[in-house]
Amino acid sequence: MRFTLSALLLGFLLDLALGDPRWLYHPIRLVGHLITGTERVLRGLFPETKKGELAAGALLVLVVAGITTAAPALILYGAGKLNQGLLFALYTLFSYQILATRSLKDESMKVYRALKAQDLKGARQAVSMIVGRDTKELDQEGVAKAAIETVAENTSDGIIAPLLFLALGGPVLGFFYKSINTMDSMVGYKNEKYLYFGRAAAKLDDVVNYLPARLSALLMIAATVFTPFDTKNAWRIYRRDHANHASPNSAHTEAVMAGALGLQLAGNACYFGKLYEKPTIGDIIKKVEAEDIRRANVLLYATALLTMVLVVLLYVGVDLGWMYVQLL
Numbered sequence: 001m002r003f004t005l006s007a008l009l010l011g012f013l014l015d016l017a018l019g020d021p022r023w024l025y026h027p028i029r030l031v032g033h034l035i036t037g038t039e040r041v042l043r044g045l046f047p048e049t050k051k052g053e054l055a056a057g058a059l060l061v062l063v064v065a066g067i068t069t070a071a072p073a074l075i076l077y078g079a080g081k082l083n084q085g086l087l088f089a090l091y092t093l094f095s096y097q098i099l100a101t102r103s104l105k106d107e108s109m110k111v112y113r114a115l116k117a118q119d120l121k122g123a124r125q126a127v128s129m130i131v132g133r134d135t136k137e138l139d140q141e142g143v144a145k146a147a148i149e150t151v152a153e154n155t156s157d158g159i160i161a162p163l164l165f166l167a168l169g170g171p172v173l174g175f176f177y178k179s180i181n182t183m184d185s186m187v188g189y190k191n192e193k194y195l196y197f198g199r200a201a202a203k204l205d206d207v208v209n210y211l212p213a214r215l216s217a218l219l220m221i222a223a224t225v226f227t228p229f230d231t232k233n234a235w236r237i238y239r240r241d242h243a244n245h246a247s248p249n250s251a252h253t254e255a256v257m258a259g260a261l262g263l264q265l266a267g268n269a270c271y272f273g274k275l276y277e278k279p280t281i282g283d284i285i286k287k288v289e290a291e292d293i294r295r296a297n298v299l300l301y302a303t304a305l306l307t308m309v310l311v312v313l314l315y316v317g318v319d320l321g322w323m324y325v326q327l328l
Helices: 002-018 026-043 048-082 084-098 101-116 120-128 139-187 197-226 231-241 250-261 291-327
Strands: 270-273 273-274
Touching: 002 084, 002 101, 002 139, 026 048, 026 084, 026 139, 048 084, 048 101, 048 139, 048 197, 084 273, 101 120, 101 139, 101 291, 120 139, 139 197, 139 250, 139 270, 139 291, 197 231, 197 291, 231 250, 250 291
Parallel strands: none
Antiparallel strands: 270 273
């Protein structure tokens, strides 16, 4: 238990310090290649019918999740047979690569810097790298809102959820989660191409994120206590608007962020050239500005740090409890 906690804590700190440097190949890129290659093969094997695409999509989930979970399990098993130091190093490296606190902040701050420099074209380009919507027609407020929304949503599925899976089952369970999350981000769209093929991935992503999304929202509300943001309004907007999204999970942290910063987020958005009508989240207490991206990242870091502290305390509590039981 101490082994896993030490590796997780070190991996968390490495993520905060290094982020996602370009020189270090990220294993999630391999997962992306696996998804693309498997999709290509399965589309050639199954008919282009509703049943055929549903079956192919379900098989995609089994293949990708199975390989992505089995590969690190075998690597860690082999490392453990060779050397405990090597095993600890890989535990730490994998934990670091599964988390994304620093990279989320870095990518959103590229949008912030472009907006502060009055470079709307550059800001649109920067935000297009971290959101799935069309960004070419967004004004400065729209770009800032998109960046804030992705910081809010990814606080859950990019940081808190993988951190919880790592705490429960180490890198093996962490990679299992990331495989599902990556599949959802690549094929979980409700468009003509992926409506049926991506359904299994999207539904499984809803299942594995159900509890983490709600825990992330509560942790974010708790984190506002340690920041200059509005705890009372964060709780009010969360209770009112947490279901204002087609996904059962996506609006939870977004509602907290909107309430904490006094903003109105979400609303209508374009995807692949088509306008989708969506409800808003939060109230217009003040107009969205570039500085709110920086504020969103403050709350992101506060939430991540609070979660890590609680994980450490839970590990220590369980360890002490087990020691007490052995003494009885």
